[in-house]
Amino acid sequence: MKKNKLYLFILLAATVGYSWISWNYYTYGRGAGGIDLCLFRKLTGLPCPSCGTTRSVLSISHLHFADALYYNPIGFIMALCLCVLPVWVLIDTISKKNSFHRFYLNAEIIVRRKWVAVLLVSLVAGNWIWNIYKYTS
């Protein structure tokens, strides 16, 4: 992926992410109710691997880390990404460096290694099974 396209994508994704989180932050618990955008859950009636991430990030913002872990551990990764990536990309853009682009390309190479891929897929699958268990029980 080219540098400019990647940086634009990250900034756009961060904007959407922050808007989504703040929308849910203000509506959560006020009776307005959040909007459910998960296609997978609507079609199959079962949660997808990342269902619960919004609730998890909201719990982290309230410093309720145990709740965040229970809703979905992916929330921690997402909260970290939301905090770090836009700042990193902006610093890179201002200082005209490409450290994030290099990191992204290296990370892609590492993730494609067989044992890393197998490990990550099993983690996601395990989390998915736990998610379905939480939803159905």
Add this chain to the structure above:
Amino acid sequence: MESQKVDMFLMANAKYFESHMIPYIHEQLLKMDDSKFMMLQTVNLKDPIMMLIVSLFGGHLGIDRFILGETGLGIAKLLTCGGLGIWTIVDFFLIMGHTKEVNMQKLQMVLY
């Protein structure tokens, strides 16, 4: 490369590329050295129709992006519930064109 070989390659593989790219590919293949023909045959081109089907069924989990070799975007799509469901729907319409673009990039790696 011989014109007959180029025509044969294009007849078998035209569906993998944008139609407006075909004349350019034809021209480039004619200029290409004959020794690269074997390499050209082994390029792993993805079928746009197959990618659309994958996108319809597994797009929410980012499987389409993983298959196209865009691991980073695949992970992003997987971890964000298919980009809040919106990215998944957008990809239903874009994935075929994008697959053809990726195929063109792969072909260009052999050509140059």
